[in-house]
Amino acid sequence: MAQPTFRRQWVLIRPDGTAMPQFEDDGSDHQTGDYEGPVAQILFLPISPELAEKIKSHGDVAEASNLKPLEFEVPPGAEFKFSRFGMLRLDPVSYCGFCGAVYDYEVDECPRCLAKNQWYCGKCDALQKKPILDTILATPEKEQKIIKIVPHLQKWAWRIAENLPGKWGFYSIQARCPECEKTDPRGLKLVECTGKMQSEEIFTYYDLQIGSERHRILDYKLNKTIAD
Amino acid sequence: MAEVATIYRLYGAGGTKYSLAGKTGRFCTQDSDPGLNNPCKVPPTGEVYYSYRVTDCIGITGDFNQVRDIYIHCDGNFASEWGLDAGNGGGLFVGVRDAGDHGLPIDVVLHGSNQYAQAGGTPGTTGHSIDDSSNGHPYYKDETEKVRNFDLCLANSPLLIDSGPYTDDFYSKAWVLSLKIVPTATYGAKTPKSVIVTYNIF
Numbered sequence: 001m002a003q004p005t006f007r008r009q010w011v012l013i014r015p016d017g018t019a020m021p022q023f024e025d026d027g028s029d030h031q032t033g034d035y036e037g038p039v040a041q042i043l044f045l046p047i048s049p050e051l052a053e054k055i056k057s058h059g060d061v062a063e064a065s066n067l068k069p070l071e072f073e074v075p076p077g078a079e080f081k082f083s084r085f086g087m088l089r090l091d092p093v094s095y096c097g098f099c100g101a102v103y104d105y106e107v108d109e110c111p112r113c114l115a116k117n118q119w120y121c122g123k124c125d126a127l128q129k130k131p132i133l134d135t136i137l138a139t140p141e142k143e144q145k146i147i148k149i150v151p152h153l154q155k156w157a158w159r160i161a162e163n164l165p166g167k168w169g170f171y172s173i174q175a176r177c178p179e180c181e182k183t184d185p186r187g188l189k190l191v192e193c194t195g196k197m198q199s200e201e202i203f204t205y206y207d208l209q210i211g212s213e214r215h216r217i218l219d220y221k222l223n224k225t226i227a228d
Numbered sequence: 229m230a231e232v233a234t235i236y237r238l239y240g241a242g243g244t245k246y247s248l249a250g251k252t253g254r255f256c257t258q259d260s261d262p263g264l265n266n267p268c269k270v271p272p273t274g275e276v277y278y279s280y281r282v283t284d285c286i287g288i289t290g291d292f293n294q295v296r297d298i299y300i301h302c303d304g305n306f307a308s309e310w311g312l313d314a315g316n317g318g319g320l321f322v323g324v325r326d327a328g329d330h331g332l333p334i335d336v337v338l339h340g341s342n343q344y345a346q347a348g349g350t351p352g353t354t355g356h357s358i359d360d361s362s363n364g365h366p367y368y369k370d371e372t373e374k375v376r377n378f379d380l381c382l383a384n385s386p387l388l389i390d391s392g393p394y395t396d397d398f399y400s401k402a403w404v405l406s407l408k409i410v411p412t413a414t415y416g417a418k419t420p421k422s423v424i425v426t427y428n429i430f
Binding site: 002006033 | 230231247250415425427
């Protein structure tokens with residue numbers, strides 16, 4: 001289940017000067033289709049921390065922001081169309097079983113609490129930080145072979161396998177204890193502290209048409225710096 | 229309160245809806261949530277295998293005046309990133325209609341009819357292609373185009389699933405996807421990828 005996160009709100013200004021904001025002072029909301037009368041101006045204003053809390057009390061999701069205020073004039077008689085779009089994305093992400101952080105799919109270690117999947121040796125009764133990892137490859141005909149891949153490239157084992165001559169694919173990993181290897185080789189048990197899942201997130205934007213001009217107003221939080 | 233949206237996958241003879249929230253929606257060779265069971269297979273030379281087709285829809289609840297124009301698209305890299313060998317015909321394909329919405333009606337009240345058809349095939353080996361003349365999807369197999377490479381459904385050319393409009397809580401028409409796996413496809417686990425659903429809400 002996903003809900004849109006509002007970081008800015010629209011305010012319709014009628015020709016008589018009265019205003020209809022997306023969110024009332026108590027945080028209750030209006031939809032873009034609630035008002036179909038004449039409009040003189042439309043504003044997009046950032047959500048304040050106080051309003052964000054009130055919006056949340058009504059079950060919606062809001063974040064205070066410092067997004068730039070936008071202002072559009074609607075000339076009398078000009079065609080005016082305004083609606084919101086939702087873009088639901090299912091994206092692969094990693095999550096931490098300890099602190100609940102959700103982070104980039106390609107990152108194996110939780111950036112908040114540094115939790116990561118560990119290998120446990122039952123004989124040593126200890127976690128092994130540097131297990132002996134054998135990557136097992138297989139062909140569609142079930143032929144298998146073992147290769148060594150350096151630890152920091154292990155997550156790309158499937159891609160490395162694809163680039164080997166023949167029809168090799170990644171099959172599995174065998175992990176062994178480096179301490180026990182000298183006398184009594186033993187396999188290790190994976191202790192999963194992090195996992196992979198799909199996030200479900202709605203991104204919102206507004207489509208605004210005034211006369212022959214069309215605007216797309218984003219309500220995204222950008223994760224990278226905008227160049228000056 | 230604004231809308232709450234969820235993607236559902238339909239399984240079983242009756243098309244029971246299962247939420248994909250927090251899950252990875254896998255392509256496999258069985259008609260139920262597979263976990264890691266029954267993965268897709270690369271066929272021997274001279275054969276083509278398919279995943280069991282999946283039937284997905286979006287459900288929206290909450291306060292709104294109208295929702296309409298539901299589209300899906302992707303980044304266009306399913307075949308290349310999953311090693312499906314598009315040059316030899318492999319890829320991810322979506323069912324399409326010759327006219328109107330491309331989505332599959334799955335609810336008599338909301339869509340006028342229920343055209344859901346359970347996915348079939350040989351569990352653990354291959355499913356039936358959507359466009360197969362005998363075992364294909366009844367709603368798509370007799371159309372002219374039948375299926376479209378989903379990698380062609382991009383942000384600037386999305387696929388119209390359901391024009392709506394809906395004025396109350398609803399499930400949309402569904403999109404039907406299936407992997408076509410050729411003998412030259414690469415073997416192994418694949419990185420998850422995104423399907424993006426866009427809707428217009430008033």
